[in-house]
Amino acid sequence: MKVLIVYKSYHHLNTEKVAKAMASTVDAQLCKAEELSQHNIEDYDIVGFGSGIYAWTFHRELVKAIQSLNGGGTKRAFSFCTCGNVTLKYEKMMEQLLTKQGFNVMGHFCCLGFDTFGPYKLIGGLNKGKPNEKDLEKAKEFIKSLIRRI
Template identity: 30%
Template structure:
């Protein structure tokens, strides 16, 4: 059993995924679980031009997600999209609210602006689901959304080596005090 699972969404420039993969040591007992169509409600195709398509053709089967209940520590990570974490992560929170209630959770966010408000809002939302937020890491990530693409984007080169080092230290701090894999 893993010590920790980090459920994450990383699209557009894959800033969050790159940060996680570079910050987590392979021997740490942390499993990265990407959220995709598996965490999102599937749209009704019956009223569209695609109604002749089967659900499986329109949305290939996503792998089943491991249950967050099987792990002592949960991480939730996302880029910020229109001022909020990705809808797939928010759907995951809603779908697993009973399993996550009372659980230790930590948060990781990347965004073009790095506004502290994003972390505070996501922390409050996560706590409203009954989670015990242990900490939140946030850093900038390259962003070319909307008007930013006209100037070549913002936060170019981010997350950088310093961000990765800080994320590694943050994750290691979250893991401190958990039993090692062999001692369970």
């Protein structure tokens, strides 16, 4: 099973931690969003897309990378994110984008990440230490469950 994980991780590298945990579990290829043009998604059985949440949306570099692709209606994909507030449903936003680009969306993973956006910086940030080992284990279980379904 060939897996490509495309991600954008910026401020605290929260999403990179999740991407690396997933990749190590299924021997996936990691790719930063800005380097996606160097890969042919047709070479992979499933492609994951993830970023932190910046001002209530996925990072613009990741969105731009996805918009440059055509999943052809059959290419399997999943999404993931790290954010300051998991009660907001970011997966719908990503599912709509991936579906519009012709991907068959298999699932979404989200966990808390250390967040110093806006006023949170004044109080030293939210979710210090996140994602933690428990979060990374959940990310590993998520990707294993996706692979079992294929």
